[in-house]
Amino acid sequence: MRRNPTTQSVSRPMSRRSFVWTAGSLGIAASLLLQGCGSGSDSGSDDGTVELTFMNQSRGQEAALNALAKQYTKETGIVVKVESPGPSDYLAKLQAKAQSRNMPDVYSSFLAVDMAPFYKAGWAMNLEPELKGAWGDQFAPGVVEQSAFIKDNNLDVPPGIYSAHWETQSYGLILDPARTKIDPKAPPKTMDDLITALKASNKDGKGNFSVASSLTPALIQQFASNWLTDQQISDTFAGKSSWKSDGWRKAFQLLLDLKKAGVISNGALPGGQGDNPAVETSFFNKREVGAIFDASAGVSVGKRTAPNYTDYASMPLPAASDATLAPRSPGVPGKGAVVNPRGKHPKEALAFVKWLTMPEQQKVFAEEARIVPTSKELLAGGSLPAQLTGFAAATENQQKVTNSLTPDVNAALTRDTQSLVLGEKTVDQILDDLQSAQERG
Amino acid sequence: MASLTARVRDRRTLRRNITALAFLAPAIALIGVFTITPFVQAILLSFQSWDGISLETPWVGLDNYEFVFGDDEFWASMKNVAIFGVVGFFLGNALPLGMAIAVNRIRRLRTFFRTVFYLPGILSVVVVGVIFLFMFEPRSGVLNQMLDMVGLESLQQNWLGDPSFALPSVAAVFIWFHWGFGFLLFLAGLQDIPEELYEAAELDGARAWAKFRYVTWPQLAPVTTIVSLLTLLAALQIFGTVQVLTNGGPGSHTLVPTLLIYEEAFTNNRYGSAAAMSVLFGGALVVLSFLQLTIARRRADK
Numbered sequence: 001m002r003r004n005p006t007t008q009s010v011s012r013p014m015s016r017r018s019f020v021w022t023a024g025s026l027g028i029a030a031s032l033l034l035q036g037c038g039s040g041s042d043s044g045s046d047d048g049t050v051e052l053t054f055m056n057q058s059r060g061q062e063a064a065l066n067a068l069a070k071q072y073t074k075e076t077g078i079v080v081k082v083e084s085p086g087p088s089d090y091l092a093k094l095q096a097k098a099q100s101r102n103m104p105d106v107y108s109s110f111l112a113v114d115m116a117p118f119y120k121a122g123w124a125m126n127l128e129p130e131l132k133g134a135w136g137d138q139f140a141p142g143v144v145e146q147s148a149f150i151k152d153n154n155l156d157v158p159p160g161i162y163s164a165h166w167e168t169q170s171y172g173l174i175l176d177p178a179r180t181k182i183d184p185k186a187p188p189k190t191m192d193d194l195i196t197a198l199k200a201s202n203k204d205g206k207g208n209f210s211v212a213s214s215l216t217p218a219l220i221q222q223f224a225s226n227w228l229t230d231q232q233i234s235d236t237f238a239g240k241s242s243w244k245s246d247g248w249r250k251a252f253q254l255l256l257d258l259k260k261a262g263v264i265s266n267g268a269l270p271g272g273q274g275d276n277p278a279v280e281t282s283f284f285n286k287r288e289v290g291a292i293f294d295a296s297a298g299v300s301v302g303k304r305t306a307p308n309y310t311d312y313a314s315m316p317l318p319a320a321s322d323a324t325l326a327p328r329s330p331g332v333p334g335k336g337a338v339v340n341p342r343g344k345h346p347k348e349a350l351a352f353v354k355w356l357t358m359p360e361q362q363k364v365f366a367e368e369a370r371i372v373p374t375s376k377e378l379l380a381g382g383s384l385p386a387q388l389t390g391f392a393a394a395t396e397n398q399q400k401v402t403n404s405l406t407p408d409v410n411a412a413l414t415r416d417t418q419s420l421v422l423g424e425k426t427v428d429q430i431l432d433d434l435q436s437a438q439e440r441g
Numbered sequence: 442m443a444s445l446t447a448r449v450r451d452r453r454t455l456r457r458n459i460t461a462l463a464f465l466a467p468a469i470a471l472i473g474v475f476t477i478t479p480f481v482q483a484i485l486l487s488f489q490s491w492d493g494i495s496l497e498t499p500w501v502g503l504d505n506y507e508f509v510f511g512d513d514e515f516w517a518s519m520k521n522v523a524i525f526g527v528v529g530f531f532l533g534n535a536l537p538l539g540m541a542i543a544v545n546r547i548r549r550l551r552t553f554f555r556t557v558f559y560l561p562g563i564l565s566v567v568v569v570g571v572i573f574l575f576m577f578e579p580r581s582g583v584l585n586q587m588l589d590m591v592g593l594e595s596l597q598q599n600w601l602g603d604p605s606f607a608l609p610s611v612a613a614v615f616i617w618f619h620w621g622f623g624f625l626l627f628l629a630g631l632q633d634i635p636e637e638l639y640e641a642a643e644l645d646g647a648r649a650w651a652k653f654r655y656v657t658w659p660q661l662a663p664v665t666t667i668v669s670l671l672t673l674l675a676a677l678q679i680f681g682t683v684q685v686l687t688n689g690g691p692g693s694h695t696l697v698p699t700l701l702i703y704e705e706a707f708t709n710n711r712y713g714s715a716a717a718m719s720v721l722f723g724g725a726l727v728v729l730s731f732l733q734l735t736i737a738r739r740r741a742d743k
Contacts, residue, residue, distance in 0.1 A: 056482075
């Protein structure tokens, strides 16, 4: 009878030599694995040096932040490691870190609605007691309040201030005076004047103005401030007031007016993952459009991607012809940091963030990254780059909205404004959509 | 004597089974840890409410499913992905098959075409997205520039910004990206068909269409099954191309379930409803795959 060779070879008992080799290899592998697991979240070193990790969201400030981190290490001996996964990956990576309980000591703050879950889960130090003291006095009036979560806010974040900022961000127009024939020193007084100017300079008929879909919530919020108070806007975001009010209706109508005048580039709002970078590229690099609606951070992008192009200006959006209130930029806290109270060195992390927000360091950010600082000393100094003056002016009259758009409303608003410009939906249909999204959220 | 032989046979079978299981044990462990466990966790998560960050994950019963069933965007995305599936299934098979037949006929440039047609498949989906963003750009994009150069200015479009063109444009990119895979399999299948079958068909007076209908097509049945299944699944799972090119826009015209699930989890921090969407969408894919495999097997058996 023939024996099955496979069965024979497998059923043969393991020799002592093989057993020792196998057991030894497994032992070494296991010890390496355990060693590897054990060293993952250490934020110090054997020689007692304190090491802080900063997770940075912005590419625009990356170079300045790296330079400042090096300077801080040199001055204090505290090593600061900056990780910059990139703006589009930032939130997903921060979430992954929270899920693995491996949060950085310091991390960039982002929009309130995105940061709220981190604050609620206890991954952010309440800086209110510190900011109410001498530290808070160095900031321009209103800056600290912008990042405060009031009692009963619509994101359910416990009252407090969880971030400190070296940038105050405002929204407005970035425009090329030569291509739009608009003099920034004598800007259009009304939206109608602006539309007329953009229409006159629309020589190829393809539109001379662009705004990314992802920024339309800010644009509509800015338009709405022509008729709605900050409190009314805030109440709408919190679901206490209806989206179907005249103020919101008129805000969407203004966007429709831009479309009807044929000034919106290609008759559509760019969408997609990189919609705002695409708009900025069309302005700074390709020079296809003469004006874009953007945040002040766009100036920083311009410096990085088209350093030789400086002949542009920024300006706040003018008032609507039938405005009942002075329009105000939405204004959000810009680049800043959150301190992780559960990190290994929260005190040192707080000290580092305080240092970053001091005027000397803010000056580096403002000059290197072309951002509008929060320091009242720097804002009063008048030494801002010319391209930022319009945005800086807008910060003086910013909205103070204490609630935030819910993710559902934000998504509906972003998609519906595209549909409005494409003529697929009417203003009333959009307001219905937004109300439904508000109620669902 | 007979019972002794049977006992030996049984023992041998048992030994063989134990050996096989010993070899399969690592694979079973890996499948258990990396496939079954996350799958079960996703199902459990679909009955919970979790923002992705906090430690609490309260049970909410069928709330997430109720939300998903009432969500217009989810159904709009399902409709869009069904279109991608149909396009992927038919064009994603027909084009590579046509290309493979053409390349199979020529001899001199076969290697060149084999390489060139497969080239898109080696690129990352993000690279493909970025390339076509430049191609489709309405003002300075290659496509509109070329139309302008040949005097077809009237055909210029806002390829990704116009609702009528956005979905076909993304579908075209998908087909381009995936055709190399189907092409290679079809080409290999064509080269496996015995030449004698064609010679016999010729002797019977068969022309080109008859040879394709009665020789090529039946002989390619196993390859067609695999290519159509994989292309259909790839089309239904489309994500990267859509995210980079349109992010679901304009409006919701190119929104697909995978992108919606991603947004629900990572943008809206609603992991529970994202998991419910995943369960529903994943379940639909499994059912569809079984259905297609059954139909294809019946066709192959004939």
